Amino acid sequence: MDLQLNNKKALITGSTAGIGYAIALQLAKEGAEVVLNGRTQQRVDQAVAQIKADSGNDQISGIVADFSDAESIKNLIGELPEVDILINNVAIFEPKAFADITDEDWLRFYEINVLSGIRLSRAYFGKMLANGWGRIIFISSESAIQIPEEMIHYGMTKTAQLAVARGLAELTRGSAVTVNSVLPGPTLSEGVGGFIENLAKDQSKTTTEVEADFFKTIRPTSIIQRFLSTDEVANMVTYLASPLASATNGAAIRAEGGLLKGAV
Numbered sequence: 001m002d003l004q005l006n007n008k009k010a011l012i013t014g015s016t017a018g019i020g021y022a023i024a025l026q027l028a029k030e031g032a033e034v035v036l037n038g039r040t041q042q043r044v045d046q047a048v049a050q051i052k053a054d055s056g057n058d059q060i061s062g063i064v065a066d067f068s069d070a071e072s073i074k075n076l077i078g079e080l081p082e083v084d085i086l087i088n089n090v091a092i093f094e095p096k097a098f099a100d101i102t103d104e105d106w107l108r109f110y111e112i113n114v115l116s117g118i119r120l121s122r123a124y125f126g127k128m129l130a131n132g133w134g135r136i137i138f139i140s141s142e143s144a145i146q147i148p149e150e151m152i153h154y155g156m157t158k159t160a161q162l163a164v165a166r167g168l169a170e171l172t173r174g175s176a177v178t179v180n181s182v183l184p185g186p187t188l189s190e191g192v193g194g195f196i197e198n199l200a201k202d203q204s205k206t207t208t209e210v211e212a213d214f215f216k217t218i219r220p221t222s223i224i225q226r227f228l229s230t231d232e233v234a235n236m237v238t239y240l241a242s243p244l245a246s247a248t249n250g251a252a253i254r255a256e257g258g259l260l261k262g263a264v
Contacts, residue, residue, distance in 0.1 A: 014090030169250030185256030223258025
């Protein structure tokens with residue numbers, strides 16, 4: 001299927017690994033002009049080279065930016081003043097008991113997970129409307145609905161993303177710009193993979209055993225009873241970024257393996 005993404009310029013934040021990287025690769029394979037982002041030049045350069053090789057698309061570049069730093073975001077926007085597609089993917093997570101989450105933790109999570117998308121959307125949204133087409137997608141999480149007790153601060157930021165995305169979508173009325181959120185379930189990204197490997201080591205178990213225990217005790221409502229692959233999330237995001245998804249706007253799209261019960 002032709003997703004009609006040839007020469008659409010896309011920025012994917014936090015895209016040197018994990019879900020962001022998978023999205024960037026899928027968009028590149030569809031012919032989009034892809035701008036990657038990471039915190040170090042080395043990671044960015046490696047990801048750019050790999051995606052060029054795997055996609056056969058030479059319209060791949062990268063920008064270094066740290067989304068905990070407003071000045072760094074300002075510099076990114078100065079270097080890339082306009083995009084057709086914005087994927088607000090960058091995020092941090094950290095299991096931590098509620099009593100141990102400091103004010104600084106709350107502010108850091110909000111700064112990176114929520115304000116990063118707000119700042120970029122504020123920069124690009126008006127230009128998308130003026131150009132007559134655009135896509136903004138927030139990579140939220142099932143944790144936005146089913147707040148994880150082991151990282152409430154993370155869940156809070158994912159819920160906030162849904163609110164921002166829906167509010168922005170209201171401002172697109174009558175245009176060809178859409179704003180949506182995608183809610184992945186537990187996904188075997190670089191960070192999660194490392195977390196599972198460490199758990200397995202600490203508990204003297206295999207990663208397969210840890211995964212089975214995770215879905216039995218922590219996410220028992222999952223229908224697929226396994227971690228999603230990053231490609232499974234990227235497939236949904238790539239479609240939503242395309243002109244073919246023109247009737248989907250203001251939506252919170254679930255890609256979480258049936259973990260959430262009831263309507264979102």
